Amino acid sequence: MRDKVMERWSTYEPFYVWLGDKKIADIVITNHAKTRWNDRIAKSDTDVESIATLMWEYLKNQSMTSYYRHEEDVYLIDEDIVMVAELVESDRDFDITGCPMMKMVVVTFLGRMSETMELRDLKTYYSWLRHSRRMTLVKNSRKRK
Known part of the structure; x- marks a missing residue:
């Protein structure tokens, strides 16, 4: 979703917001992210446009930060909401120097830290999840023999 105020034909750069050292020019919300938002964050039916508008506001207010210092997959919004997003080079948005800007593809929302304590240390x-699944598989294989 693009910022509707900045949609115009001109010689200026497209609208973007800085996230760390990246210029974000577009936000894409996947269907999975929309379902997780409705289940875990909003607890009501919200459309993709509303979620994307909220993401733009969080980016503009600089309240979206990287969860880990050196990794750029998991982001923290307002020190509470944990989100997984991919930053992909945009194929249609370029800055004045010709370098491609980034497109944020929101993959999923993991939930709120205030509600789910496990999200504090991903x-x-x-x-723990991998270990518990492995142990479940081991137990099931024992039962079959």
Whole structure:
């Protein structure tokens, strides 16, 4: 979704917002992200346009930060909402120097830290999930024999 105020034909750069050292020119919300937003964040039916508008506002207010210092997949919004997003080079938005700007593809929303304590340390949480799934598979294979 693009910022509707900045849609115009001109010689100026397209509208973008800085996220770290990247210029974000477009936001794409996947169907999975929309369902997770409705289930875990809003708890009501929200359309994609509303979610994208909120994401633009969070970006403009600089309230979206990287969850980990050196990784750019997981983001934290207002120190509470955990989101997974991919930054992909845009094929139609370029800055004045000709370098492509970025498109943020929101993959999913993991939830709120204030509601789900496990989100405070994602690496530990995911390693625990992998371990518990592995143990479940081991137990099931024992039962079959």
